[in-house]
Amino acid sequence: MATKNSLDWKLQGDYFEGCTCDSICPCIFLLDPDKGYCNATVAWHIEKGHYAQTQLDGLNAVAVFVAPGNMFTGPKMKAAFYLDQRADQEQVDALSKIFSGQSGASLPQRLILSEKT
Numbered sequence: 001m002a003t004k005n006s007l008d009w010k011l012q013g014d015y016f017e018g019c020t021c022d023s024i025c026p027c028i029f030l031l032d033p034d035k036g037y038c039n040a041t042v043a044w045h046i047e048k049g050h051y052a053q054t055q056l057d058g059l060n061a062v063a064v065f066v067a068p069g070n071m072f073t074g075p076k077m078k079a080a081f082y083l084d085q086r087a088d089q090e091q092v093d094a095l096s097k098i099f100s101g102q103s104g105a106s107l108p109q110r111l112i113l114s115e116k117t
Contacts, residue, residue, distance in 0.1 A: 009094070009103055011056065013047035019065075027071045040065045051094030051103065059084040061095055 019025045019040035020033075027038050042063045049056035061084065067077035083095050097103040 007052045007097075007103055009049070009051040009098055011044070011046050011049040011098070013049065014045040016043040017041070027067065030070075030072050032070045033067065037069065038065065038067045038071065040067070051098060054090050054094040056091060056094060059087050059091060059095070061099065063099065 017025060017028070017040060019027070019038050020035060021027070021038055022034050025033070025038060025040060027033055027040070040063075042065070044061045046056050046059045046061070049059075062082040064080045064082075065071065065077055066079075069075050069077075071077050081096070081099055083092055087095065
């Protein structure tokens with residue numbers, strides 16, 4: 001799903017999530033958090049992945065989110081990303097672009113769109 005301003009990328013692997021919501025986090029479905037806020041820790045293990053020609057196989061990433069409301073419509077949330085120390089600079093740059101949305105569709109949008117195709 002490359003757009004004019006994006007590069008081809010794909011991640012496959014495991015996704016882990018824990019948050020303050022009562023059950024499955026509604027935030028991943030672009031809905032409001034059930035308590036009005038969501039503090040979440042999310043982790044990815046990339047079994048197979050690439051960003052253009054940069055291979056991302058075997059790397060890990062963790063994100064911590066503090067969202068005082070809906071993560072996608074606001075108010076603005078705070079986020080911190082931790083990338084695998086084994087990643088070289090090219091891989092760090094690739095993962096940073098993917099997780100920040102600079103590579104086109106954001107990761108949540110990409111996950112939703114890939115489920116429809």
